[in-house]
Amino acid sequence: MAPDAAPYFDDIAGGPDGSAVWVRADDGVRLRVGGWRADGDAGTVLLFPGRTEFIEKYGRTAAEFAREGLSVLAIDWRGQGLSDRLIEGPLTGHVHAFADYQRDVAAMVAAARALEFPEPFHLLGHSMGGAIGLRALIEGLGVRSAAFTAPMWGILMAPHLRPAAWALSWGSRRTRLGYRIAPGAVIECYAANAPFEDNTLTTCPDNFAYMQRQLIEHPELQLGGPSLIWLYEALVECRAIVRAEPPRHPCVTWLGTRERIVDPGPIRARMARWPGGRLEQVADAEHELLMEREAIRRRVIAGTVDHFRANGDATA
Numbered sequence: 001m002a003p004d005a006a007p008y009f010d011d012i013a014g015g016p017d018g019s020a021v022w023v024r025a026d027d028g029v030r031l032r033v034g035g036w037r038a039d040g041d042a043g044t045v046l047l048f049p050g051r052t053e054f055i056e057k058y059g060r061t062a063a064e065f066a067r068e069g070l071s072v073l074a075i076d077w078r079g080q081g082l083s084d085r086l087i088e089g090p091l092t093g094h095v096h097a098f099a100d101y102q103r104d105v106a107a108m109v110a111a112a113r114a115l116e117f118p119e120p121f122h123l124l125g126h127s128m129g130g131a132i133g134l135r136a137l138i139e140g141l142g143v144r145s146a147a148f149t150a151p152m153w154g155i156l157m158a159p160h161l162r163p164a165a166w167a168l169s170w171g172s173r174r175t176r177l178g179y180r181i182a183p184g185a186v187i188e189c190y191a192a193n194a195p196f197e198d199n200t201l202t203t204c205p206d207n208f209a210y211m212q213r214q215l216i217e218h219p220e221l222q223l224g225g226p227s228l229i230w231l232y233e234a235l236v237e238c239r240a241i242v243r244a245e246p247p248r249h250p251c252v253t254w255l256g257t258r259e260r261i262v263d264p265g266p267i268r269a270r271m272a273r274w275p276g277g278r279l280e281q282v283a284d285a286e287h288e289l290l291m292e293r294e295a296i297r298r299r300v301i302a303g304t305v306d307h308f309r310a311n312g313d314a315t316a
Helices: 055-066 100-114 128-138 159-172 205-217 228-243 264-272 294-310
Strands: 018-024 030-036 043-048 070-076 121-126 146-149 251-256 277-282
Touching: 018 055, 018 100, 030 055, 030 100, 043 055, 043 100, 043 128, 055 070, 055 205, 055 294, 070 100, 100 128, 121 128, 128 146, 128 228, 146 294, 228 264, 251 264, 251 294, 264 277, 277 294
Parallel strands: 043 070, 043 121, 121 146, 146 251, 251 277
Antiparallel strands: 018 030, 030 070
16 A cells, blocks of 8 residues: 655755655654655665754755666654654654664655665665664665765763763653753754854855755744753664674765764764775865755765765675
8 A cells, every 4th residue: 555645845845856655653653754756767865864854854965866866765753854743842852762763764664665766775864864874774774885974973062061961861761851851952943043153054054044944934844952861862872883883884974074963983983993984074064964065065965976876786
């Protein structure tokens, strides 16, 4: 049975013709999966967005991949976008357990096959999607290769705050305080409200305005800071995935030199011991490498496409 059609906001995506469907994870959570089909048959990019993100944010990126014959399929993770919000405060980023995101991955892959998106599949994970993607690779995700942009393999915070973050977030799981916003975070959606000056996302005013316009025109897509439970689950997961044996998939990871959201240390450590993996540092780039200035975007997209093409016939 074909999945039911879901809303897709073509007015803000700025990409090729797209569409979305509803799917359900095996625990009943309703998820939105959407994508863009290319004319070519180079395969499909399974795009794992970051925390607070949503399908339409990657319309411009999908257009770039479509020109190279690559289709793109993306997902609204549970708790964000138009997928089911998990607690009463819909602007609080929350997940009951980080492992639940793997349920979303399974539903997304099943949708890719049900919708007959072309194989081979390749993974592109950004920020939190990079943590979800690395776990999926470790558990045997069926893709030929992987690419990451600023993956959340560690959360950037001052060293003296880290013990308190662990203690407070761990303790919150035993009380209703776990559903509250983590200290230092705010309930408002950062990308919708931040000024361009000194923002931590991008140095490109056009792409910053593109992201902000999407959220202002469709406020139902907005998400604020994470809950204490999300913080604890993320800290535990980041520690686990950087200690695990590296996957065997060929991998390229992109990291901006001005990164201020995820911790660059674990990224460098992980890539240093990833056989068949390489780290590409991008000068003067912030966190959103796919939303950066044109020269940076071209480099990241072209390098990622070359990587996918080089491994299109390889066995993961």
